[in-house]
Amino acid sequence: MARNQGISFVRDLRYRLEYVGLRFLIGIVRLLPLDIASAISAKMWRWIAPFNRRHKRALANLERAFPEKTPEERERIARAAWENLGRVMVETMNIDRILKEPDRLHVTNGHWISRYKDKMGPALIVTMHMGNWEFGMWPVMLAGVNPAGVYRQVKNPYVDRYLRRQRESLYPGGLFGRGRAPTNDETQKTARLIMDFVRQGGRLGFISDLYDAQGIEVPFFGYPAKSMPIAAMIARRVGARIWIGRCIRIGNRSCFDVNVNELRIPRTSNQAEDIRAITADIQRHFETWIRETPEQFMWSNRRWS
Secondary structure, eight states: OOOOSSSSSHHHHHHHHHHHHHHHHHHHHHHHHHHHHHHHHHHHHHHGGGGGGGHHHHHHHHHOOOSSSSSHHHHHHHHEEEEEHHHHHHHHHHHHHHHHHHHEETTTTHHHHHHTTTTSSEEEEEOBBBBOGGGTTTHHHTTTOOEEEEOOSSSSSSHHHHHHHHTTTTTTTTTEOSSOOOOHHHHHHHHHHHHHHHHHHHHEEOOOSSSOOOSSSEEEETEEEEEEEHHHHHHHTTTTEEEEEEEEEEEEEEEEEEEEEEEOOOOOSOHHHHHHHHHHHHHHHHHHHHHOOOGEEEEEESOOO
């Protein structure tokens, strides 16, 4: 590993040690059968996570989303969500293995794949942190259209590089990185890059369920939530399609059902209002799906101001 320029020796050494530790952990995890490793990680996260300060955020988000549920019900959902995240951690270390076992991935409405194969045109595939979101792009991969993706960069450059390589099989068109706390300038730069990519006929996937300080306020579980408008902006301005999808876990194994639907794109004389309507429609779809399987959604993320 060549040393990264602009990083002090001490920080670079720390990053390298973190990377070596991660690779050691991954090596141990991959010695076990996938479903056994996933189950162990799930139980560990279910037990440890409630001691994490993010558990309080998860419960606060659940109280806002489901005021009709009892505290005990919300606690159960939060712990199940942590358990799901524990499984996702192991599955991210085994993406290659999962892709080699097609029986683990099922597409509910896969009929559109053959319909749009070779004639999809520019498209955006918008997903959320549900089930195992890493596989939300699987139907588009089956269509053979070489999608790219947008992902949140990890501060450690060695770990970031490794995770990029792990995802290459799902994003053969490449990956556009954005910082963990992007500035307005960085957000605009990323938006320009991906808009040019889609304008030239590219297909791009990204997760769009996080709080966005520069976003548009639209309803989410009855409360205004600043949401990412990038997909709506690109689709409206360059004439791209939007496919909205989810990947939910089947049972307690590393098996998934992926559901993808095309979103209607309004094109009125008021472009700003069209973008707001599309953004709201995306979040409305997310909310509907979350209500069906709340225990598979990542409640610990920030969603409201």
